[in-house]
Every structure is written in C-alpha cells, then in structure tokens.
Amino acid sequence: MMKAQSMGGSFTVLEGRKERAEAIRNRLLKAEAELSEREMRHHNALLEETVRQRTCELELANARLQESLKQLQATQAQLLFADRLATIGQLAAGLGHEINNPLAFIVGNLDYVQQQLIRTGGVPTPEEKQEMIEAIADARDGAERVSLIVRDLKVLSHPNDMERGPVDVVASLRSAVKVAAYELRDRASLVEELVAVPPVNGHKARLCQVFLNLLINAAHALPPGQAVRNEIRLSTRMDGPHHVAVEVSDTGCGIPPENLERIFNPFFTTKPVGVGTGLGLSVCHGIITALGGKISVRSEVGQGTTFTVSLPVYEASAEQDSSAQEELTSRAA
C-alpha cells in the first residue's frame, strides 16, 4: 500500500516536472518567436528605410536628369535659333550685295542717259544717241540679273511649286549642254556616257537648270585654253531599281574639304563678284530634294569633282493607270 502510495506520489511529481518543463519550453518557444518577429520587424523597418532612401535618391537623380534635359533642350533651341539667325543674316548680306551691284549699274546708266538728254536738250548727235541706247541696254541687262536672282530665290523658298511629270534626263542633259556650249568650248572636252534610262519624275525646265548649273560650275573649275587636257564627263545609269543617277564630273581644281559642307549654302561662292552669286548649288539642292531626289558630291583637290543627282523613276499614278485601263477597255468594247 505504502509502495503504491509512494509510486503514485513520484508519478505525480514526475507529471508536475514534465508540465513545468513543457511550460518553460513553450515560454522559450514563445520568447524565441517574439524575438524573431521583433527581429523581422526590425529588418523590415530597415529594409523599408533603405528602399525609401534609395527611392528618394532616385527621385532626386531623376529630377536632376529632367532639369539637365530641359537645359539641353533650351540650349539646343537657342543654338538652332542662333544658327537660323546667322543663316538669315548671311542670306540677307549676300542678297543685299548681289542686288546692289546690278542696281548700282542700272542707276549709273540711267543717270548717264538722263544727263545726256538734259545736256543735249533732247536732240543728241547720232553717236550720243547710240551711246544712250547702249547705256539703256546695259541697264536692262542689270535689271535682268536682279530678276534672275529673285527667280532663283523663289525656287529656294517655294521649291515645291513645281508641276511634275515624266522627264527624259538624257534629253535634259543635252539641252543643258547646248546652252553651256559657249562656256565649255575652250575649257574641256566633253565625254558623254549617256545610257538610256527610264523617265524620272521631274520638271523639265528645272532639271535642265540643275544640269546647266552643274555644267557651268564644272567649266569654271577648269582653266581656259586647256580643253585637250581636261574633261567634263556626263553619265547616266540606274541607281537601284527605282532611281536614275546622273553624274557630272570634271578634272578641275576640286573643292577643299572645309568648303565641301558649305557649297550648298545660299550665297556661298569662291568666285569673284560678278562671276558667281553662290546661288547655283543651293537652287540645285532645292529643286532635287523637292523632286524627292538627292544631290551629292565627291571631290579631291587638284583631281576633280563629281556631282551625282539621283531621282526617282516616274511611275504612272494609280489614276493614270486606271484611266489607261478604262481607255483600253472602251477600245476593246
């Protein structure tokens, strides 16, 4: 009985210890869990703080970038404006200069005629009359020069005012050669490599003007009196399936690299006053780009220069196609 009691007592003691141990373990586990949760919260807070800081830094960097971008855009706009102003200034100065020369010439000749008429009381001798007629003819030439400059400026400002149609570039080149013959005669032998090409989408008179400008430039790049030694070569070829290329090359003085970028600018010229206005190539560029083509140049000082004009092949529009189709159908009927 005693034994049983004492066994029962030790059983109870054991139970009690086990419970306490369990309770301690539970408390420990809870404490551990609380600790790791606190740590996690702490880490989370740290992480959030770091993210917040980084976001702030990124926002600052972004704002700085935006600011730099704005500054760059403003500077670019200023530069463009300054560049445009410079171009307008250059244009105005060149224009004033080019128009002033023939104007001074016109005024001089008209003054002369006026004075002669006053002096002779309107009854000049035959020689005086002849001199007055010549002075008036010279004044007229001067006025013609002004009107040519204005015409060229119109092409520059409204290059799109051109009716387009199929143009045979070989025929255009031949017409230009005829007009330039006098300038070419003494300076170069003309070599023609004119392969038949499909018509281009262009304007006959304007294309002729382009080729004439290029031919005259080529002639001016060659010294007179050495026609046997020098050559101006004209060629036509396909430039891919949809374009025709026309080349005008010469064995002349060439263009120094520092001038190559400027030759298409209005009024850029290396020629003396009265010989060149510097409008020729800018007019060519205006016409060719308005026709959807390209004009480019290759040059080597002392060796020569080649200008290449590339123009889109004329393709009958859908309207033309359908009217041609209608015509065929009505003929068949």
Ligand SMILES: Nc1ncnc2c1ncn2[C@@H]1O[C@H](COP(=O)(O)OP(=O)(O)OP(=O)(O)O)[C@@H](O)[C@H]1O
């Ligand atoms: N084939 C060429 N060889 C050498 N230099 C050339 C040639 N073509 C053009 N240039 C240079 O380019 C400049 C500009 O040519 P552009 O035809 O625009 O004007 P210009 O010939 O001087 O005058 P304009 O044609 O108005 O009478 C010329 O003054 C010349 O310096």
Ligand SMILES: [Mg+2]
């Ligand atoms: Mg020229």
